[in-house]
Amino acid sequence: MNQNTSAPEPARANIKKRGNLSLVWLLPVVALLIVVWLVWKSISEAGIVIDVEFQNGRGIKQGKTEVRLNGIAVGRVTGIAMSDDLKSVDVTLEMDRRMSTSLTDKSRFWLVRPQVSVAGISGLDTLVSGNYIAFQPDDTGIKRKKFIALPSPPPLGEQEDGLSLTLRAKELSSIQNGSPVYYRRLKIGEVSSYDLSVDDQYVDVEVFIQPRFAHLVRRNTRFWNAGGVELSGSLTNLKVRTQSIVSLVQGGVSLYTPDWEQEFPEAYQGDVFPLYRDYDEAEAGIAVEIDFPLDVALGQEKTRILFHGMEVGLIRDIELKDDYSGITANAVIRPDAVNLMVKGARFWLVKPSIGLQGISGLETLLGGRYINMDVSNKDIKAAVPKRRFNGLASQPAASPSAPGLHLKLRADSLAGVSHGSPVLFRKMQVGSVQSHELTDDGVLIKILVDPAYQHLVNHSSRFWNVSGITLHGGLQGFSIKAGTLNSMLAGGIAFDTPDRTSGKVKNGTGFTLYDSTEKAHQFGQKISLIFETAEGLQVGTKIKYKGLVVGHLTDLKLDKQEGHIVADALLGKSSGWVAHEGSRFWMVRPRLGLANTANLETLVTGQYIEVLPGSRQDAAAKTRFSVEMAVPDDLPVNNGLRLQLVSSQLGSVRRGNPIYYREIPVGTVTGYRLADPASHVLIFINIEERYRSLVTSKSRFWNASGIDVKFGLFSGAKIRTESLEALLAGGIAFATPEPGEPVAAGHQFTMAEEPESQWLRWAPAISISQEMSH
Amino acid sequence: MKTYPADAQHWINGSDAGLKLCLDCHKVCAEQTERCPRCGARVHQRRQNSIARSWALTLTAALLYIPANLLPMMTVSKFEEGQPQTIFSGVIELVNHGMVPIALLVFTASVVVPLLKLLGMVWLLICVRFPGAAMHRQQTLYRVIVWIGRWSMLDIFIISLLVGLVQFGQLGTVTAGIGAYAFASVVVTTMLAAMQFDPRLLWDAAEVKKL
Numbered sequence: 001m002n003q004n005t006s007a008p009e010p011a012r013a014n015i016k017k018r019g020n021l022s023l024v025w026l027l028p029v030v031a032l033l034i035v036v037w038l039v040w041k042s043i044s045e046a047g048i049v050i051d052v053e054f055q056n057g058r059g060i061k062q063g064k065t066e067v068r069l070n071g072i073a074v075g076r077v078t079g080i081a082m083s084d085d086l087k088s089v090d091v092t093l094e095m096d097r098r099m100s101t102s103l104t105d106k107s108r109f110w111l112v113r114p115q116v117s118v119a120g121i122s123g124l125d126t127l128v129s130g131n132y133i134a135f136q137p138d139d140t141g142i143k144r145k146k147f148i149a150l151p152s153p154p155p156l157g158e159q160e161d162g163l164s165l166t167l168r169a170k171e172l173s174s175i176q177n178g179s180p181v182y183y184r185r186l187k188i189g190e191v192s193s194y195d196l197s198v199d200d201q202y203v204d205v206e207v208f209i210q211p212r213f214a215h216l217v218r219r220n221t222r223f224w225n226a227g228g229v230e231l232s233g234s235l236t237n238l239k240v241r242t243q244s245i246v247s248l249v250q251g252g253v254s255l256y257t258p259d260w261e262q263e264f265p266e267a268y269q270g271d272v273f274p275l276y277r278d279y280d281e282a283e284a285g286i287a288v289e290i291d292f293p294l295d296v297a298l299g300q301e302k303t304r305i306l307f308h309g310m311e312v313g314l315i316r317d318i319e320l321k322d323d324y325s326g327i328t329a330n331a332v333i334r335p336d337a338v339n340l341m342v343k344g345a346r347f348w349l350v351k352p353s354i355g356l357q358g359i360s361g362l363e364t365l366l367g368g369r370y371i372n373m374d375v376s377n378k379d380i381k382a383a384v385p386k387r388r389f390n391g392l393a394s395q396p397a398a399s400p401s402a403p404g405l406h407l408k409l410r411a412d413s414l415a416g417v418s419h420g421s422p423v424l425f426r427k428m429q430v431g432s433v434q435s436h437e438l439t440d441d442g443v444l445i446k447i448l449v450d451p452a453y454q455h456l457v458n459h460s461s462r463f464w465n466v467s468g469i470t471l472h473g474g475l476q477g478f479s480i481k482a483g484t485l486n487s488m489l490a491g492g493i494a495f496d497t498p499d500r501t502s503g504k505v506k507n508g509t510g511f512t513l514y515d516s517t518e519k520a521h522q523f524g525q526k527i528s529l530i531f532e533t534a535e536g537l538q539v540g541t542k543i544k545y546k547g548l549v550v551g552h553l554t555d556l557k558l559d560k561q562e563g564h565i566v567a568d569a570l571l572g573k574s575s576g577w578v579a580h581e582g583s584r585f586w587m588v589r590p591r592l593g594l595a596n597t598a599n600l601e602t603l604v605t606g607q608y609i610e611v612l613p614g615s616r617q618d619a620a621a622k623t624r625f626s627v628e629m630a631v632p633d634d635l636p637v638n639n640g641l642r643l644q645l646v647s648s649q650l651g652s653v654r655r656g657n658p659i660y661y662r663e664i665p666v667g668t669v670t671g672y673r674l675a676d677p678a679s680h681v682l683i684f685i686n687i688e689e690r691y692r693s694l695v696t697s698k699s700r701f702w703n704a705s706g707i708d709v710k711f712g713l714f715s716g717a718k719i720r721t722e723s724l725e726a727l728l729a730g731g732i733a734f735a736t737p738e739p740g741e742p743v744a745a746g747h748q749f750t751m752a753e754e755p756e757s758q759w760l761r762w763a764p765a766i767s768i769s770q771e772m773s774h
Numbered sequence: 775m776k777t778y779p780a781d782a783q784h785w786i787n788g789s790d791a792g793l794k795l796c797l798d799c800h801k802v803c804a805e806q807t808e809r810c811p812r813c814g815a816r817v818h819q820r821r822q823n824s825i826a827r828s829w830a831l832t833l834t835a836a837l838l839y840i841p842a843n844l845l846p847m848m849t850v851s852k853f854e855e856g857q858p859q860t861i862f863s864g865v866i867e868l869v870n871h872g873m874v875p876i877a878l879l880v881f882t883a884s885v886v887v888p889l890l891k892l893l894g895m896v897w898l899l900i901c902v903r904f905p906g907a908a909m910h911r912q913q914t915l916y917r918v919i920v921w922i923g924r925w926s927m928l929d930i931f932i933i934s935l936l937v938g939l940v941q942f943g944q945l946g947t948v949t950a951g952i953g954a955y956a957f958a959s960v961v962v963t964t965m966l967a968a969m970q971f972d973p974r975l976l977w978d979a980a981e982v983k984k985l
Contacts, residue, residue, distance in 0.1 A: 024826065024830040024831065025830045027831060027833075027834040028833035028834040031837035031838050031959075032837050034837075034838070035841055038845060039841075
């Protein structure tokens with residue numbers, strides 16, 4: 001249509017023959033535009049022609065075989081020709097123009113063919129669609145147009161976007177190319193290749209994890225060999241594990257990331273992981289070394305490590321130290337027990353043993369021996385990580401963290417107490433001995449009182465050894481003491497708490513372990529006794545008052561400066577009153593003599609110390625006394641009358657000689673002494689109390705020793721002596737002319753050599769019963 | 775020239791006789807008639823702008839002929855493996871499969887015929903522009919072109935049949951390519967070009983030549 005013709009001039013119809021440009025000409029214009037666009041498009045999208053050299057052209061079809069990237073065709077074979085040397089095939093490819101930046105010298109081509117193996121079928125799609133050429137682009141290299149194809153497909157991980165990892169195993173086991181990698185029994189990847197490690201010490205297994213599962217692998221992920229059937233455990237706990245039938249045949253790898261460590265970063269391409277032999281090995285994560293002494297027979301691998309009965313780890317292998325000084329056990333500790341692997345943790349082997357305390361570790365007979373570990377709360381809090389420990393051959397003392405009351409007892413000797421010996425309270429076991437060790441001056445025994453009974457111990461508690469049988473006794477009788485049968489055999493410690501209100505004790509408080517219950521219960525007063533010589537003395541020598549034991553010696557020491565013996569003595573609970581000013585102590589020893597045998601019982605029971613308390617009740621207390629080595633001369637043996645005789649000569653008078661009245665012994669000579677000045681001799685005698693009235697100020701004493709032989713021509717010989725004993729041992733006789741006032745103690749008489757004849761005729765009627773009634 | 779009898783000189787134009795022809799039903803109408811009394815179509819002495827329109831459509835067809843042959847007509851996929859086929863690659867494939875007669879048929883119908891139609895149209899239009907002696911031959915050419923035009927849709931017909939019938943999912947599908955649209959456009963535009971060409975112009979050209 002002509003626009004101009006549609007507007008005719010009103011004046012005249014002048015039809016102009018103008019450029020007859022019709023709308024129809026739009027059509028070729030549009031067509032031209034379309035064509036131009038199509039041509040431009042086809043030119044811009046025309047492929048890039050490259051040459052790839054293959055080792056063989058099997059399955060490559062010209063115009064048909066595709067080049068694929070991630071399964072998408074990005075090119076096509078446009079030509080195949082033999083290379084000039086007839087050794088390879090030159091394949092001309094037309095690649096998608098979008099690949100232009102990816103065709104570099106790092107890009108790779110390889111032929112994908114169907115492969116059927118035990119590990120599975122790969123490249124199945126090529127059965128239908130024919131072989132194809134896989135293309136792996138790499139933008140980083142230098143652009144080029146000629147390539148050499150890989151002889152075989154590269155490892156899976158390199159083909160695709162997934163995660164390639166190296167697993168380092170000690171042995172290949174049943175793993176093969178294409179073995180699956182499982183996560184929770186779901187296949188997430190596969191083994192792409194394996195080879196010996198560079199140092200030939202391990203097998204490096206390359207695995208490929210599919211991209212969508214790559215996040216499952218973290219730096220702490222554990223891999224283990226899941227191939228075949230795995231039997232593990234012990235008689236009590238047998239486990240059979242297999243991942244799948246496929247893995248049974250062709251092997252496999254399983255992986256697992258412990259939940260408690262999920263915050264670990266994801267693994268990177270090419271990370272190296274250990275490949276554990278089995279699940280158990282993989283499960284326990286933290287490597288710990290425990291050094292055991294040689295004599296610990298660990299015996300087997302897979303020894304469990306228990307912490308309060310919970311399995312926290314496993315001994316993976318055992319090796320001898322380089323210097324053969326011990327065994328190093330390589331253990332793996334469950335990661336959730338990592339907090340226990342701190343400084344202070346202790347490990348010891350538990351093995352079955354049958355002892356007096358019963359059978360222990362019986363469970364190890366079935367479950368195998370295991371290693372117990374222990375660590376105190378304090379150490380856990382301190383949290384000083386440690387990865388190498390010293391193992392013990394036997395159970396150590398309970399850790400300070402163990403519940404209960406931990407006490408230290410000091411003793412001179414172990415005396416039957418051993419590890420595990422019971423601690424008894426009223427013959428009931430309330431605890432046990434944890435350990436014992438030598439110290440500089442004895443033995444340190446650590447005991448643990450059970451929590452339920454720890455209130456029984458306070459500062460007043462006394463501990464004593466009840467081990468074995470204690471036999472006390474002598475001629476005066478025996479006493480046999482034993483704790484329980486158990487403590488008798490295995491040793492034991494008993495304690496008592498006299499004062500329940502005494503202050504509570506803290507952990508680690510030290511006590512003295514007494515040898516016996518007696519020693520433990522001596523609460524009396526301590527005094528020191530000084531001896532000239534320790535002859536016949538020993539710890540335990542008794543102190544007696546009137547034949548009653550009031551104390552004993554607890555210690556004997558030599559005072560080097562003074563040169564005498566200082567003995568510590570303990571007075572009985574209610575005998576403290578003897579330690580006063582004026583009290584006198586002396587040794588009582590057996591005395592054997594022709595005329596004077598005394599204290600024979602001390603031959604059997606041992607010497608003892610006699611004490612005579614001071615007569616004044618209000619005397620000041622005193623704790624240091626000198627002990628006389630013999631009975632003091634001037635002391636009454638009993639409550640008799642003490643007198644002194646003055647003589648020019650001692651004659652045959654000896655201590656213990658009898659004093660005769662009418663040839664009846666009424667007293668004894670208790671001692672004698674050279675008077676000062678030494679002009680005469682003082683003889684101490686003691687008249688028995690009931691004969692006290694026989695002595696008056698007019699009494700006459702004479703020496704009755706020897707034999708008085710009188711010869712007369714017609715009367716013959718007269719032999720007179722007081723007694724045979726007096727004849728042998730000598731003696732003193734006295735006579736009193738008439739009854740009178742008894743003399744005071746200490747009265748001095750002069751002793752005559754011989755009696756006057758009238759003295760022998762004196763026969764006063766002195767009542768002795770009256771005197772006794774006083 | 776010589777082949778035609780001398781009585782050709784006695785030809786009388788419709789316009790000379792005061793008549794015009796309805797090109798739709800071929801009724802001869804009076805010169806003043808606007809519309810065909812029989813079929814109601816508009817009746818012209820000569821089609822207006824016939825030459826220009828024919829030229830435009832022919833040119834369009836010629837342009838579209840290029841993509842129609844270069845671009846894939848259809849994609850036949852077997853097992854997801856599909857290769858877009860241009861007309862010519864299809865012919866080559868047929869030859870490769872030993873079906874030479876069919877290949878020839880396809881080649882003729884799809885390549886040669888449209889090309890000849892285009893060339894024929896161009897020839898006719900040139901003849902009208904530059905009148906020559908034997909214009910009656912061009913008349914025959916025109917008839918051939920119009921007649922053969924209806925058969926040019928054979929390819930498109932087959933493609934549309936295939937696309938409609940062969941949809942077996944992953945096993946095999948046929949999809950039409952952009953070349954098919956271009957090819958269809960070529961066919962349609964050549965037919966339109968032939969229709970827009972007023973064969974009476976050949977007579978006028980012959981008249982001019984004679985004069």
